[in-house]
Amino acid sequence: MDRLLPSDPSMIGGYRLAARLGAGGMGVVYLARSPHGTWCALKSIRSEHADDPGFRARFRRETELAARLRARWTVPVLASDAEARSPWLATAYVPGPSLAEALVLNGPWPTAQLLSLGAALAEALDGVHACGLVHRDVKPANILLAADGPRLIDFGIARAVGVTALTADGSVIGSPGYLSPEQARGRTVGPPSDVFSLGCVLAHAATGRPVFGVGGAAGVLYRTVHEEPDLDAVPDALDALVRRCLAKDPDERPSVGELRDRFGRFDERVWLPEGLPALVAARAARVLELPVPQGTVTDGLSVDGWADAVTQAAEPMAGAPTSRRRVLAAGGAVLGVGVVGVGSWWRWGRSNASGTAGTGTLPxxxxxxxxxxxxxxxxxxxxxxxxxxxxxxxxxxxxxxxxxxxxxxxxxxxxxxxxxxxxxxxxxxxxxxxxxxxxxxxxxxxxxxxxxxxxxxxxxxxxxxxxxxxxxxxxxxPTRTAGPPAILRYLNRVVKPARITVVHDLTDAAESLQTVRSITVHKKLDGDATVEEVAPDRDFVAAARRIAARGDDAVLFAGAHPDRAAACARALREAGYRGPCVADEHVLGGRFLAEAEGWLIGTGYTDATAxxxxxxxxxxxxxxxxxxxxxxxxxxxxxxxxxxxxxxxxxxxxxxxxxxxxxxxxxxxxxxxxxxxADSEFFEAQEDAGAFLYRVTDRTIRFVARADDIGKPTK
The missing domain is CATH 3.40.50.2300 (Response regulator)
Structure with a gap:
């Protein structure tokens, strides 16, 4: 949680705002007090979305549908206003950690607790589907852990069953790693899609890792559609059922009703693994201890005024350390805003900058x-x-x-x-x-x-x-899963090839395959691509002759061995190919530099002198x-x-x-x-902001440009 900004309103729709739970592209979620004094999560939509009449209509329809939810394990909608200047929606607040955070802190769940988790979530989805909704974003970050059971949250992208999608055909809505194959392909989804997502969640909780791996969204989506899930270490009691949930064909998945029968009744006595009840209780206690919020600067009371009130309320008993700074863990990533999945924090006041009292030194x-x-x-x-x-x-x-x-x-x-x-x-x-x-x-x-x-x-x-x-x-x-950003941008912005050949050196196929996929599967290159695979015990002569005969517009070398890259460069030159050739920094070495005059190289480091x-x-x-x-x-x-x-x-x-x-x-x-x-729970260096382009000139590499400057008009 963060304290309110001076620009934040003090009240929305009669709800007194207390703090920020998070902010994202759609709006801001606040911790607020209802007119009746209960804590709630209130999402306020940004004005640029509110100005779109179509968005207001969708927001109104979806909040009305969500308000119909009465399932035990969902979070009820308390109030909403689609006609307000900034539309808003208030739901009950759950002061517990998310399943995503619990898995990071506490690791995989035992079998008995997994069965209880599955029983509750299956019941929650049964209630969602009974209201004519498909959740479409069931993932660990959208499951909050309360003392009496889990709560499924975030219906921000839910859709009514049978209603035409509100996005363009082929778009992907949801979180990579948990969405179904049909969702990954941008197709119409129904209740079986939520069953697939539930299978992903349970397998993740059982093993401590996502079943389709991690990394860039494109790679995860590809594996979701084309590859089998990683279910090693899923307990025998769940293995067969989870495998059925993760069937590529929606018709082969079990219904939610069957899942409820298989999981049995939720057992409140054993539902949380060891170590988590104390964390859940601590989160709840800290929220209950918060003072009733006062106004922001717009009400005549400064934000710092309320910050001081919170700090004083949280001060320890006499004899304990007296640092004004308190960092109180708080859960509740609500409604799909950009809240960090592994923990959000109260931060009030400043610590003593002098460190040890009386020494005059800094910590x-x-x-x-x-x-x-x-x-x-x-x-x-x-x-x-x-x-x-x-x-x-x-x-x-x-x-x-x-x-x-x-x-x-x-x-x-x-x-x-x-x-x-x-x-x-x-x-x-x-x-x-x-x-x-x-x-x-x-x-x-x-x-x-x-x-x-x-x-x-x-x-x-x-x-x-x-x-x-x-x-x-x-x-x-970025890892190689993202592809080589600088050289892909150079090809797309400068060369603009209608046809490119990817020379895939199979000497290190496991690593270089990701670069090939980024071009052939994920289409990060605008032109058509042909792949020439070269086995470790073969030279590049035959492939180079085919490339030269076709007159391809560009060549990308996918491999990591400088000597192999040098052999490819020599073979292309001797075959008479004169088009642009590109590779990444792993090919750099003395022999390659001697053979690869004019090649463009993408790196992750800049040239401080240029x-x-x-x-x-x-x-x-x-x-x-x-x-x-x-x-x-x-x-x-x-x-x-x-x-x-x-x-x-x-x-x-x-x-x-x-x-x-x-x-x-x-x-x-x-x-x-x-x-x-926060939606994909993925931290990354932005592909174009941290990648650089060099050219091989006179057996050395010379800086050309940053990736994000490639193709921009020169002044």
């Missing part, structure tokens, strides 16, 4: 830097990070001093895991920055997750990291180290600044709530922008 925040000290990239990271640390520590009015602590992982996966564990075990370390490679970075994820310390990965882009957003690790760049947007950083680096920044120095600088952004917001509880603060809002650095999508 310390320690950031660990993990990597191979013999790797030049580690040195670049360390120097970029040191510039950011010095810059922060020289800022007047800062709340803390920053300390950088480096740890050598020896360049091996085993060493990375051990070094990460050492950093994470140090209670002073608030965050770990991983500068390792695709071979070492994944090994550090488990150690950081076990210690509940946040980790930011800067350099690695292996598909093995697609799932880390469900742990404590966040990626500061990128005009980072002149100030380059100057600071030169002043400190008497040399220009090497590749990855600016990205490390950005990562430290992003960490400071979160640490400043987290205050005294830096380590325990840092990840939530980092997810709270989009952040723009000098090299990239990162953001969290």
């Amino acid at each position: 310390r925040r320690v950031i660990g830097l993990l990597g191979d000290r013999s790797d030049a990239v580690f040195t670049a990271h360390e120097r970029g990070a040191q510039v950011a640390v010095s810059e922060h520590n020289g800022t007047a009015g800062r709340a803390f001093d920053l300390v950088l602590r480096t740890t050598d992982d020896g360049g091996t996966a085993k060493g990375s895991a051990a070094a990460a564990a050492r950093l994470a075990a140090d209670p002073e370390v608030s965050l770990v920055i991983g500068s390792g490679t695709n071979a070492t970075a994944p090994a550090a994820v488990e150690a950081c997750a076990r210690a509940q310390v946040a980790q930011l990965v800067t350099r690695a882009d292996t598909n093995e990291l697609d799932g880390v957003n469900l742990t404590t690790t966040l990626l500061m760049r 990128d005009p947007r980072i002149k100030a950083f380059t100057a600071a680096h030169r002043a400190r180290f008497r040399t220009a920044p090497a590749p990855w120095a600016a990205e490390a600088y950005d990562t430290v600044r992003f960490a400071v952004h979160g640490l400043t917001a987290a205050g005294d509880e830096a380590r325990s709530v840092l990840r939530s603060e980092l997810l709270r809002r989009p952040w723009q650095g000098i090299t990239r922008k990162v953001s969290y999508d």
Whole structure:
């Protein structure tokens, strides 16, 4: 939760607003007091949507349908007004964590609790379908956990059964990883679609991971439609039933009535796994202790006035620590707004900036830097990070001093895991920055997750990291699942090929397949694509001759071995092909640079000597180290600044709530922008803001442009 902004209204429709639960593209959700004194969640629609008469009609129809819900495990609609200047909808408030948060904090659920969860959710969907609705967004973030049972929330995209979709044909509405194959294809959906989503939820709760994996939405949607779910570790008591729920054909799925029969009655006595009842009770108690809200500045009382009232009400008894800052965990992501799935937080007042009372010194925040000290990239990271640390520590009015602590992982996966564990075990370390490679970075994820310390990965882009957003690790760049952003943008904006050949080197097929899929399945390239697969024991001569004979407009090399990429470049040149050729940074090496004159290369790092947007950083680096920044120095600088952004917001509880603060809002650095999508529960570096294009010239690579500048008119 966040306190109200001065621009927020104090009341809507007779409901006194108390705090913000979240905000998204559609509007803002507030915690509010009803005229009768009960807490509720009130969603106010943004004016740009309210100005659309068609939207008002849809909003009116859907709130009327939702108001008919009386199922035990749904959240009732208390009131709504589709004709207000900003339409709004109020529902009962559930002060508990979401299932998504519970899975992150507590792990998979035992069989008995899964059966009770399934029984309640099946009953909830039965009530939804009986009212003529299809929920269409059943997922862990939309299931709140109360002491007496779960509550299914968010009917913001529900549709009446049989009513024509209100979106264009082919659109996808819902959350990737939980929506049905027919929903993923943008087709009409009915009650069986919710059954599929329920199967995804139960399997996730049983195993602790989404059944169709994680990563970019396109990859998850593809797996939902074309591949089998990952049901390893689903208990035997649920396995067969969940498999039927996840049938690709809607007609092969069980009905909700059959599910209710199979799950049996909900058992309130055993429904929450060990550890969760205390969390649920604590959340409920904290909300009940809140004072009755007063007005915002529009009512003549400042927001800080009510903030002080809340802080005073939450002060500990005499003898306890007296820091004004309190971070109270609160659940209730309601109605599909952008609320972080792993926890939202009360933040009132400021912590004592002087740290230990009477010393006049500031508290310390320690950031660990993990990597191979013999790797030049580690040195670049360390120097970029040191510039950011010095810059922060020289800022007047800062709340803390920053300390950088480096740890050598020896360049091996085993060493990375051990070094990460050492950093994470140090209670002073608030965050770990991983500068390792695709071979070492994944090994550090488990150690950081076990210690509940946040980790930011800067350099690695292996598909093995697609799932880390469900742990404590966040990626500061896209993985290969997203495709190579800079070169795809170059092809689409500059070359505009009618036909392109993707040369797929099967030497590392598991990794490079994602790049191929991004073009052939997910259509991230505008032109037609032909794939030439080359086995590890074959050369590229025959494929190059076919490409040259066809006269294709461009060639994209999908592979990661510099020597193999060099052989492809040589074969194309000798076959007489003269069109544009592109690849990503993994092909860079001496032999490739000697063979690939003119090739375009996409990278995740900028060139500090040529990128005009980072002149100030380059100057600071030169002043400190008497040399220009090497590749990855600016990205490390950005990562430290992003960490400071979160640490400043987290205050005294830096380590325990840092990840939530980092997810709270989009952040723009000098090299990239990162953001969290609450609907898909996915954190990512924006594809075009953090990708860069280079050209091979005279056996070296020279900076061309940032991806987001490619194709823009030059001044």
